[in-house]
Amino acid sequence: MKYYSTNNSNFKVDLKTAVLKSLPPDNGLYMPERLNSLSSDFISDLSNRSFQDISFRVAHTILQDDLEEETLADIIEKAINFKAPVVPITEDISTLELFHGPSLAFKDFGARFMAELMSFFVKDETNELDILVATSGDTGGAVAAGFAGVPNINVTILFPKGKVSPLQELQLTTWGGNIKALEIDGTFDDCQALVKQAFLDEEVNKKRNLSSANSINIARLIPQSFYYFEAYKQLEDKGKGVVFSVPSGNFGNLTAGLIAKQIGLPVHRFLAATNSNNIVPHYLATTTYEPRPSVQTISNAMDVGKPSNFTRMMDLYGDLWEKIKTDIEGYFYDDEDTRFGVKYIHKTHDYIADPHGAIGFLAAHQYLKDNPGYKAIFLETAHPAKFLPVMNPLIGEFPIPEKLTVLREKESHALGMSKEYGEFREYLMDSKGS
Ligand SMILES: *Cc1c(COP(=O)(O)O)cnc(C)c1O
Numbered sequence: 027m028k029y030y031s032t033n034n035s036n037f038k039v040d041l042k043t044a045v046l047k048s049l050p051p052d053n054g055l056y057m058p059e060r061l062n063s064l065s066s067d068f069i070s071d072l073s074n075r076s077f078q079d080i081s082f083r084v085a086h087t088i089l090q091d092d093l094e095e096e097t098l099a100d101i102i103e104k105a106i107n108f109k110a111p112v113v114p115i116t117e118d119i120s121t122l123e124l125f126h127g128p129s130l131a132f133k134d135f136g137a138r139f140m141a142e143l144m145s146f147f148v149k150d151e152t153n154e155l156d157i158l159v160a161t162s163g164d165t166g167g168a169v170a171a172g173f174a175g176v177p178n179i180n181v182t183i184l185f186p187k188g189k190v191s192p193l194q195e196l197q198l199t200t201w202g203g204n205i206k207a208l209e210i211d212g213t214f215d216d217c218q219a220l221v222k223q224a225f226l227d228e229e230v231n232k233k234r235n236l237s238s239a240n241s242i243n244i245a246r247l248i249p250q251s252f253y254y255f256e257a258y259k260q261l262e263d264k265g266k267g268v269v270f271s272v273p274s275g276n277f278g279n280l281t282a283g284l285i286a287k288q289i290g291l292p293v294h295r296f297l298a299a300t301n302s303n304n305i306v307p308h309y310l311a312t313t314t315y316e317p318r319p320s321v322q323t324i325s326n327a328m329d330v331g332k333p334s335n336f337t338r339m340m341d342l343y344g345d346l347w348e349k350i351k352t353d354i355e356g357y358f359y360d361d362e363d364t365r366f367g368v369k370y371i372h373k374t375h376d377y378i379a380d381p382h383g384a385i386g387f388l389a390a391h392q393y394l395k396d397n398p399g400y401k402a403i404f405l406e407t408a409h410p411a412k413f414l415p416v417m418n419p420l421i422g423e424f425p426i427p428e429k430l431t432v433l434r435e436k437e438s439h440a441l442g443m444s445k446e447y448g449e450f451r452e453y454l455m456d457s458k459g460s
Contacts, residue, residue, distance in 0.1 A: 027090045029056040029244060032341045041092040042147045045140070045245045046155065048238035049225050055337050056244045062087050064290040072259040080259070081106045081252040087289055088248055097146065105138035110253045112260040112403060115375050119390045121383060121406045122257040129197055130409035130429060131327075132279065133168035135253065136246030141172035141179075143245050144237070148178050156454075157181045158224060159239040160217035162275060163190045163327040164408055167197030169239045170205045181239070182206045184217040184450075187442070189326060191413050193430050200436035208453070212445030215320050215331050220450045230454050241278030242334050250282030254291055257403050264401055267294030271357075271390040271404040273382040274298050275328035277306060277335040279405065284342055284353065293353075294400055299389035300358045301325045305333055307356025313347045324361045324416045325381040327408065357389035364388075365420055372421045380410040380417070 029044035031037040033054030039047070044056040064087050072080065081102050089098065108126040115121055127134025148155050155178060159169050166183040173181045183198050187209045190198070199207045210217050221238060224230050241247065258268060270293060272280040280298055287293045298306050301323040309315045320331035343349045359367070367384035371377050379387055386404030394402055410417050411426040443449050 027088075027092050028059045030059050031055070032057055032337045035059075041089065045143055045243065046147055046237050048236075048240075048243045049222075053226065055242055055335070055341075057338060057341055058088060058244070061285065061288045062090065066290070069290055069292065072255060075259070077110065077252070077256045078102055078106055080255045081249065084252050084255055084286070084289070085248060088251070088285070101139065101142040101146065105142045106135065106249065106252065108134070110256050112257050113377070115371065115377055115387070118265070118394050118400070119387065119402045119404065120261060121377070121379065121387070122253065122403050123406045124253060125406060125409035127168070128171040128429065129164065129167035130412055130427065131164035131168055132250070132253075132405065132407045133164045133246075134171065135249045136241065136278070137165070137168035137172035137239065139249035140239060140243060140245035141169075141176060144179065145176050151178065153235045155179045155237050156234045157237045157239050158184070158221045160184045160214065160221045161190070161198065162186070162214035162329055163194045164412070165240065166190075166207070167194060170198060170201050173239075174201050174205055175203060180204050180206070182208060184208045184210050184220060185440075186214050186217055187211050189213065189322060189329070191326070191415060193412055193414065193433060195440075196433035196436065196438055199438040199440045200433055202439065207440040208450070209440040209442045210445055211443065213320055213322075214329055216445040218332075218334070220445065220447060223447050224450065224454055227451065230451060234454055240334065241276045247278055247282050247285070247335075247338075250279055251286040251289075254283050254286040254293070258291055258293075261401060261403060266399040267401075268292070269295045269297060269390065269393060269397075269400050269402045271297040271299050271386040271393070271402055273325070273328060273386040273405060273407050274300055274306065275303070275330040275333065277333045277339060279407070280354070281335045281338045281342070284339065287353065288342065295393070296354045297386075297389040297393055297402075298354050298356045299385045299404075300356075301328050301364065301385060302358065302360050303328060303330055304356070304358035305331065306336065307358045309336075309347075310351060310354060310356035324364055324413070325385055327382060328385075355393065357392060359385050359388050368417065368420045378410045378417075378421065378424055379406060380408050380413050382407045383410075
């Protein structure tokens with residue numbers, strides 16, 4: 027399989043280049059040049075297959091012969107080693123819990139798969155790889171957990187000062203070793219802009235072997251399509267059809283769902299559920315795409331004003347709004363709605379959903395009200411304990427997983443930095459910076 031740039035379909039590279047370079051030089055995003063289909067037998071036989079087996083088949087269908095089957099199987103066995111259970115909430119709405127990995131967010135799937143793939147690709151290289159990653163909260167923790175201690179790879183995490191939850195921050199700053207955290211005096215968009223600028227900076231690239239772990243990396247996207255199949259498998263009553271409600275920020279998760287559909291998963295519709303940063307729902311309602319500076323919300327991992335995967339969504343549908351509209355419907359909720367959602371799910375259905383998942387629930391609920399007979403699955407994208415300052419005032423105290431409580435005992439280190447590129451550049455050019 028070759029991977030082309032969304033800015034120039036004639037520019038093509040192999041998997042290793044797409045994964046290690048992350049971005050094409052023309053500032054587009056990599057996409058597989060073809061999406062092959064799974065057989066209908068595979069879909070009807072899903073219930074007889076394990077999550078790892080499903081993951082292998084889906085990955086193989088996307089990657090074709092980019093990797094030896096044994097290598098791919100080995101990567102999947104190491105990366106996709108925790109469950110993704112579907113839990114019923116109402117008669118028609120279930121949740122797909124994606125928080126059973128090491129950092130308790132769905133981003134573990136992408137980060138672990140990417141870490142395994144990258145370490146496979148660099149194992150014979152002499153040059154160290156420098157991974158830059160901007161995080162709105164959960165990416166950094168997942169990437170840090172995926173790459174901690176991996177030889178020949180250094181990770182620099184940029185996070186917006188004061189805009190990630192205290193436990194999320196500890197997931198970024200308590201690693202040491204090959205994981206560095208930079209606390210940027212700005213927003214997530216500023217962090218993302220710094221990373222993008224570094225990639226386009228020739229001099230920095232001469233000095234550093236840069237790569238990115240953001241959802242722009244194709245290696246993160248691919249494994250996120252696995253669990254749509256796994257969820258579909260687990261849902262016994264599929265009603266008139268299955269709808270996935272995806273709490274979205276940079277739209278990597280939703281794009282992975284679209285890929286799952288294109289390669290054969292029978293999804294009736296996707297719901298693009300956002301907070302007040304409603305760029306994509308606005309586009310779906312009006313045909314106008316208007317990125318704007320992000321606003322801060324209580325679902326902070328979705329505070330994105332310029333969703334990076336929008337380009338890929340356009341690419342998948344050939345820029346045709348009418349076509350996109352048949353597959354995706356947009357919903358957005360402000361913080362007051364979100365708080366209501368968290369309380370409502372807890373009180374009425376005795377389930378603790380985090381603020382992001384609550385937005386997914388609200389969209390599913392609204393969709394089913396207007397379209398009865400379908401079954402909806404909302405993605406529970408992170409464990410609620412990652413957002414205690416928001417959650418506790420709404421539903422009181424609840425148990426915190428040990429994976430999080432142990433962080434409070436660890437030492438935290440982050441280097442403070444302004445959002446000006448010059449300072450970040452200096453950090454990158456200083457060879458001792460990593
Ligand atoms: C990253 C994240 C999202 C948004 O996912 P995208 O793929 O960027 O749309 C939603 N919820 C949580 C908890 C996240 O960490």
